[in-house]
Amino acid sequence: MTDQRIHTDKAPEPVGAYPHARRVGDLLFLSGVGPRKPGTKQIPGVTLDEAGNITAYDVAEQTRSVIENVRIILEASGSSLEEVVDIQVFLTNMKADFKIxxxxxxxTFASIGATRTTVEVGALPTPIAVEFKVIATVA
Known part of the structure; x- marks a missing residue:
């Protein structure tokens, strides 16, 4: 059985001691993926004050960036968005952000038909409003 840890320089650097993804057999498990831009600490759609506190954010822009980062990691792992089977979504403000x-x-995902669970969390490790945890297949 294949067991491989995957790291790619094309995706944002993990904020902890974990790989971008781990392949076990034909399944690919992505670590939590946020909206940071690869190679930088920049978070699309976030405005911070001098103390690093969020003063404004755009959940649509962050969601698009998360999906792009997921795509990058999947492709670096030999998979694609079309192979996603399950997504766990973490939002920091369900009431304000869920509809958008x-x-x-x-x-992206309506036609793919992946299963999904969406939960609200009190905070995420960096000043972001959305994060995905993804499981996909690898052909």
Missing amino acids: FNEVYAE
């Missing part, structure tokens, strides 16, 4: 997030999510 869901519309952006549907642009």
